[in-house]
Amino acid sequence: MAEQEGKTIHSVAKAIRLLDILTESGQPASLTELYQKTGWPKSTIHGLLSTMRESGLIEQTPNGRYWLGIRLFEYGCAVSNSWDIGTIARPHMQSICAELGESVFLSVFDRAAVVTLAEEESRASLRVVSEVGARLPAYCTSQGKLFLANSSPAECRRILTHTELKAFTPHTLTTPEQFVPELTRIREQGYAVENGEYKIGLRSVSSACSGRCSPTNSCMPSASSAPQPRQSPAPSAIMDKFFSRIRRGFCLHGYTDA
Numbered sequence: 533m534a535e536q537e538g539k540t541i542h543s544v545a546k547a548i549r550l551l552d553i554l555t556e557s558g559q560p561a562s563l564t565e566l567y568q569k570t571g572w573p574k575s576t577i578h579g580l581l582s583t584m585r586e587s588g589l590i591e592q593t594p595n596g597r598y599w600l601g602i603r604l605f606e607y608g609c610a611v612s613n614s615w616d617i618g619t620i621a622r623p624h625m626q627s628i629c630a631e632l633g634e635s636v637f638l639s640v641f642d643r644a645a646v647v648t649l650a651e652e653e654s655r656a657s658l659r660v661v662s663e664v665g666a667r668l669p670a671y672c673t674s675q676g677k678l679f680l681a682n683s684s685p686a687e688c689r690r691i692l693t694h695t696e697l698k699a700f701t702p703h704t705l706t707t708p709e710q711f712v713p714e715l716t717r718i719r720e721q722g723y724a725v726e727n728g729e730y731k732i733g734l735r736s737v738s739s740a741c742s743g744r745c746s747p748t749n750s751c752m753p754s755a756s757s758a759p760q761p762r763q764s765p766a767p768s769a770i771m772d773k774f775f776s777r778i779r780r781g782f783c784l785h786g787y788t789d790a
Contacts, residue, residue: 560597618650625652641679674726674738681718
């Protein structure tokens with residue numbers, strides 16, 4: 533029964549959760565620390581870790597703590613090498629960054645979050661930075677709101693009702709009802725704006741630059757972020773002038789336009 537389509541294999545789900553915890557912590561963890569974060573029996577955690585260690589997904593440090601293994605690096609490189617998205621977008625991102633003087637990011641939606649695929653960092657002394665691979669909540673970022681606005685009503689409702697809408701700032705939208713006018717506005721204007729909803733003092737604008745980025749992710753937005761005291765031109769001007777370049781670049785390489 534566990535192998536049937538649509539059924540969750542709980543041992544696999546638990547193993548993935550352990551990997552998520554280690555990734556989020558950014559450092560090795562002891563068996564006791566993992567027990568405190570999950571509440572699962574230590575024997576279960578130890579069994580999962582031992583199995584993953586045999587496959588190189590987990591490694592154990594000399595002091596007995598557990599950390600992400602080299603096999604995960606191999607997987608990540610394989611995925612990265614299979615995507616030409618960053619290569620296609622890079623010259624356009626560099627041009628946008630140079631003209632705006634702001635950092636530019638290329639992101640993809642994944643499981644109610646947005647993941648940074650590529651970054652072109654501004655040279656300004658006060659600038660926005662985000663590590664490639666960083667995962668940010670969708671509901672309070674311009675990239676994420678853009679995806680939500682272009683999702684079906686049912687999918688959007690599912691995401692918002694199954695996500696903890698934590699208030700990162702006083703400007704964060706925290707109820708599904710608050711998103712109705714916001715997402716309508718995004719659909720009408722064709723771009724999304726985040727104004728201090730994730731972090732006070734930061735602003736970003738996003739526009740979809742391709743309708744396809746991988747076999748499983750259907751929305752690829754690009755965002756330009758700026759500290760609020762040094763805000764860029766009106767978002768509509770940025771969208772019209774700059775992000776059309778990335779769209780054209782994707783189309784030239786066989787990616788369907790959004």
